[in-house]
Amino acid sequence: MGSEMTFYENLSQRGVSRRDFLKFCGSTAAVLGLSSTFVPTLASKIAGAAESGLTPAIWLSGGKCTGCLESTLQATYPNVADIVLDLLTLKYSAASMATGKYALDAKKKVYQGNKPFIMIYEGAIMEGENGSGYTMINADGTNSLDDLEAAASSDQCAAIIAMGQCAVDGGWVRAFPNPSGATGMSEYLSRRGIDVPVVNLAGCPASPEELTAVVVQALLLGSDGTLESGIAAVAADLDRLGRPKYLYNATIHDSCPRRGHFENGEFVYRYGSEEEAKNFCVYPMGCKGPQTYRRCPMIRWNDSQSWCVESGGVCIGCATWNWVDNNAPFAGRHRRVGAASSGPLAGWPLHGGGLHPIGTGAALTGVVAAALVAHGLGMKAAKRIGKNATLKTEEMKEYDAKRLKKQGGAN
């Protein structure tokens, strides 16, 4: 009881009431797909973990805009999710700490120590110029690739949380023409032969609620109540794209508050219009919600205040692979006739050209139709068709005629 008081005192000090905490547990249970009967279990697991010692974590950064870190840290006020995330003691954060000797030692202590840790990796892994060309160089001359290699190769690394789409597949950093040689975490580790469980949190940026959900799920699944044992269990039950199933099992479109307008054919065609004021569906404005698996309509952003489509924008499909190349222009229904930024179709035939698929297809069909008309006129001119047609069928196949000729017969 005494230890629980300490935890709730901690909450109270941050202005979070027990009621708030239980509400948070309820909403997290909903995100995890659990019934409300799990709320007390969740609450006791979180409280227990907070009292039984913190799990070391390091937050490494590759090529990124720091949006995922901002998204996680920029709470308008201390909220419950912050407290859950405090279960991870962040020993090192590449983006928010100076890279002096103290920071480097703190980082090394984690992955050279004897306690399992969790690595949160934000940003793409930029292999261009051996990792030195585009990333932060530490005071000792090492770079972010060296950091990643050392941490991921450590026996104590329990799992890697690939935070945000850049860490998942290279994200926007990897978009055509990918000058920095960016890549995603799973791909990089597999190429380097490093075997560490990776949990992908897709999206640009990843949201704190998604990270919180993974931490809470790990607490629930951990065999000994520790995060490090639980995170391995989380990593063992991911979808085929390495994401927690419950966070990416429905499209934006499935639970969009504007979905009814889509079905009714009530659309916004122009910003500033009456239709926009009525919150009609933004599908014609380029919304990629039907192709994007993420739970933004349920979780929402900025302490669950709103999210892209609710605030009037379109879903730009930021949780899909190669999302910039595949989904741009974001304000258009379709990607222009363009190219992939890597793989066998790289750079073919045009990158991000101005050709709209509907217009291009119609133009191509029109060209064929015009060619057929011209061909028809040619057929007529050659007297193959029409009243004065003189067309006749050949008397012998060309092939047979040639063979006959070879054999010395008549032509």
Added chain:
Amino acid sequence: MPGKMVKESTHPLFVFTHWTNALAMLFLTISGLYIAFPIVGGLMGIARGTHFFWMFVLLINIIIRIIGMFTIKTCCEQGTREKDWDYKNWLPQKTNRHQMWPMVKYYLFFKKDYPITAKYAGLQKLAYWLSIVLTFAVAYTGFAIWGPTQDWWIFRIGNEIVGSLFGFGGGDGLMPMRLIHHWIMWFILIFTCIHGYLSLIYGTKACKMIFLYKED
């Protein structure tokens, strides 16, 4: 240059499947274009309903047509009423063996006389096979982007391949798959233009037969 069109060159079931194909293509194209970009409001429910209904009709229809190949007899040569299994029309025949290239030359005006051919010319056979492949491809890509079926293993494989081609060697392929579905529609439309042109260029007798089952 088709000879006289005799009733034995086709079968009432094929007239029916041809009509169904034509209507399905028409409704699927119009509703699909609307779904791709709903140029006016109010019709999305109707467009999607139409698209899903005719998608199943088209698929069942093409399967019926393929079964018909093996169970129905039609004449396989020009200028005869003698019938044989319809599938033979779809395979290389003695009459038009080695005639593909002469036919290409003929239509490009490099050859004066019309090449000897069976009921279907070599190019025609190829185009008809292509139409079956395109129909299955458009159905496949359609199911691969349709919510209820996109996670079936058979469609997931396609999504993964497309995801690999367009998504850094992995990931989901829903957006590129949508575009591939769209492009196949244009190829089918281009095929239909050429098909319509070649069936009408020598007169209306082929059309009368396949649409009305009437000898000229």
